Amino acid sequence: MGLLKRGRRRKRACVVGLDGVPHSLLTRLMADGVMPATARIAAEGTLQPMTVTLPEISAVSWPGFMTGTDSGTHGIFGFVDLKANSYVLTFPSYTQLKAPTLWDRLAEKGKRSVVINQPSTYPARPMNGVLISGFVAVDMAKAVYPARHLARLRQLGYRIDVDTQRARSDPSFLMEELRSTLDARRRVVDHFWEAEDWDYFEVVITGTDRLHHFLWSALEDSAHPFHGAALEYYGQIDAFLGRMAYRFARLSGQDGPIPGFFLLSDHGFTAIHQEVYLNRWLQEQGYLAFSSRSPESLEELAEGSRAFALDPSRIYLNLRGKYPKGCVSEEQVCRLREELVEKLQNLQCDGLKVVQRVFRREEVYSGPLAEQGPDLVVLSQRGFDLKGSLRQSEVFGRSGLEGMHTWDDAFFFSDEPPREEFCITDCAEIILRTVL
Amino acid sequence: MKGFTLWFTGLPSSGKSTLARKVEEILLERGMKVEVLDGDVVRTNLSKGLGYSKEDRDANIKRIGFVCHLLTRNNVVAIGAAISPYREVRDYNRKLIGRFVEVYVKCPLEVLLERDTKGMYARALKGEIPNFTGVSDPYEEPLNPEIVVDTGKETAEESVAKIVRTLELMHYIPPAQDEKDYTPEEEQRIKGRLRDLGYL
Numbered sequence: 012m013g014l015l016k017r018g019r020r021r022k023r024a025c026v027v028g029l030d031g032v033p034h035s036l037l038t039r040l041m042a043d044g045v046m047p048a049t050a051r052i053a054a055e056g057t058l059q060p061m062t063v064t065l066p067e068i069s070a071v072s073w074p075g076f077m078t079g080t081d082s083g084t085h086g087i088f089g090f091v092d093l094k095a096n097s098y099v100l101t102f103p104s105y106t107q108l109k110a111p112t113l114w115d116r117l118a119e120k121g122k123r124s125v126v127i128n129q130p131s132t133y134p135a136r137p138m139n140g141v142l143i144s145g146f147v148a149v150d151m152a153k154a155v156y157p158a159r160h161l162a163r164l165r166q167l168g169y170r171i172d173v174d175t176q177r178a179r180s181d182p183s184f185l186m187e188e189l190r191s192t193l194d195a196r197r198r199v200v201d202h203f204w205e206a207e208d209w210d211y212f213e214v215v216i217t218g219t220d221r222l223h224h225f226l227w228s229a230l231e232d233s234a235h236p237f238h239g240a241a242l243e244y245y246g247q248i249d250a251f252l253g254r255m256a257y258r259f260a261r262l263s264g265q266d267g268p269i270p271g272f273f274l275l276s277d278h279g280f281t282a283i284h285q286e287v288y289l290n291r292w293l294q295e296q297g298y299l300a301f302s303s304r305s306p307e308s309l310e311e312l313a314e315g316s317r318a319f320a321l322d323p324s325r326i327y328l329n330l331r332g333k334y335p336k337g338c339v340s341e342e343q344v345c346r347l348r349e350e351l352v353e354k355l356q357n358l359q360c361d362g363l364k365v366v367q368r369v370f371r372r373e374e375v376y377s378g379p380l381a382e383q384g385p386d387l388v389v390l391s392q393r394g395f396d397l398k399g400s401l402r403q404s405e406v407f408g409r410s411g412l413e414g415m416h417t418w419d420d421a422f423f424f425s426d427e428p429p430r431e432e433f434c435i436t437d438c439a440e441i442i443l444r445t446v447l
Numbered sequence: 448m449k450g451f452t453l454w455f456t457g458l459p460s461s462g463k464s465t466l467a468r469k470v471e472e473i474l475l476e477r478g479m480k481v482e483v484l485d486g487d488v489v490r491t492n493l494s495k496g497l498g499y500s501k502e503d504r505d506a507n508i509k510r511i512g513f514v515c516h517l518l519t520r521n522n523v524v525a526i527g528a529a530i531s532p533y534r535e536v537r538d539y540n541r542k543l544i545g546r547f548v549e550v551y552v553k554c555p556l557e558v559l560l561e562r563d564t565k566g567m568y569a570r571a572l573k574g575e576i577p578n579f580t581g582v583s584d585p586y587e588e589p590l591n592p593e594i595v596v597d598t599g600k601e602t603a604e605e606s607v608a609k610i611v612r613t614l615e616l617m618h619y620i621p622p623a624q625d626e627k628d629y630t631p632e633e634e635q636r637i638k639g640r641l642r643d644l645g646y647l
Binding site: 090111115120134147178179220224322323396399410 | 593
């Protein structure tokens with residue numbers, strides 16, 4: 012199966028994504044002996060830190076990986092967005108992704124792909140191969156292409172995600188959910204690896220992101236009651252990675268997994284010191300007001316509001332002509348924007364700077380859809396988790412979440428030489444070159 | 448939107464006409480002007496009198512291609528659905544038309560022989576139909592089609608969806624208007640998941 016006619020090996024690629032796994036954590040776990048198989052894989056190529064998209068969330072990072080472009084080209088700016096000319100919230104779906112994915116481009120050359128649990132691909136749509144959508148998929152029937160695989164997935168006990176509602180407050184339940192979803196993912200990978208003909212095989216583990224959101228301290232604190240369980244989970248992931256690498260090497264007729272085997276994450280993680288509620292800050296600074304004391308949505312935005320935020324860190328100027336209650340003129344944009352940049356950069360909490368950098372739209376987005384993006388994107392200092400929620404009475408606070416995303420501590424493993432600067436949007440071309 | 452030619456090629460009874468008609472429906476719904484030039488239909492008028500020798504097949508395909516070219520340059524979507532077994536002539540049409548999207552309707556011969564929806568393969572195998580592509584005449588597979596659909600494995604709906612999606616990505620056709628991906632109940636569930644993870 013590994014050989015083409017005339018003795019040429021079939022070019023294939025296998026990608027395993029680990030959602031929300033920081034490069035720093037991965038290297039520490041390898042060094043500590045928790046992930047020996049991963050350490051062996053890493054020794055065969057380059058495991059390098061990687062920056063991701065802005066904002067540094069899966070909804071944007073994974074499309075960046077899938078398409079090799081930023082939001083200005085693929086059109087997804089966050090988990091939420093606003094309907095044109097309104098303050099009505101929408102939830103961008105895979106249908107709104109405006110750039111071809113890796114597997115679309117492979118299909119143009121007749122290559123077949125199996126993609127399992129890829130976030131930001133819901134609802135699943137036709138492609139040359141098999142697609143099982145990941146987060147935010149809620150209905151399995153709409154998360155599988157072709158639909159004829161649905162019965163088999165149910166038979167294999169496939170799970171899209173953990174029960175986040177219960178898991179966030181029940182660590183024992185969380186650990187059990189992580190184990191069972193990983194087991195189910197493994198069964199499905201095993202099935203499609205053998206049952207399907209493919210040139211590109213991809214699977215994403217998203218349990219890591221859930222563990223980090225809800226129980227980050229368990230990884231950092233050896234005295235934490237769930238520290239052992241968290242390390243055990245990473246041990247299971249290590250075994251999974253080792254198996255994937257070994258079977259890929261065998262399939263490819265190679266001594267080792269590379270070339271052709273890739274690992275990556277879509278953002279890093281770190282502990283939360285404080286959550287920062289940007290819409291509350293905008294209110295206190297006089298840029299934003301609501302017509303009610305407890306607004307349910309941005310539709311309750313009051314006249315005269317000049318700026319608002321969308322989760323997690325996007326700031327939009329309330330432009331005249333763009334929004335129904337828009338009051339900021341074109342002439343006022345530049346000054347207002349710079350005023351916000353300066354104030355944000357000076358924002359402090361407990362004597363610590365909150366903001367690392369404020370990016371202007373043109374610094375972050377390129378492409379025909381850039382104008383649909385936010386005017387500003389805020390990158391916080393580690394420990395300050397920016398939020399776009401509307402109903403906070405203070406600028407700083409805490410919820411039960413323990414971990415927050417980071418922008419510059421994701422990772423990418425390949426046989427490419429290390430680069431000084433490497434971004435998640437660079438991955439697609441490297442992978443495509445391997446298969447085409 | 449500008450016109451283009453969507454060219455279906457494949458063995459007899461592989462599904463070219465079926466897919467062409469289904470895609471036509473969708474493009475009409477999206478407000479485009481569309482014409483289908485079906486190989487079987489064209490042979491009863493524009494190419495009446497032509498046979499199945501290589502020369503005649505080439506002439507038939509070039510005639511269809513020429514009409515597609517005229518339609519394309521007048522901002523009509525021309526859908527050609529003909530066996531068009533020879534690569535050289537397909538490539539000739541591609542060069543002539545420019546905005547040309549080739550759809551290879553792939554189906555293994557074994558499946559076609561088994562299905563034999565029109566009974567023609569059985570007759571060809573008996574020698575009753577000479578110069579039958581796939582049996583007694585060659586079919587040259589496209590080397591770099593823009594789209595490949597496998598009607599041996601996919602349903603017609605799956606193939607059509609793949610074709611339409613590719614045309615959207617290539618910016619040849621507009622996306623469907625007001626597509627609602629999520630029911631209200633799904634939206635609530637998605638909101639709940641995002642809230643659990645701190646995004647709302």
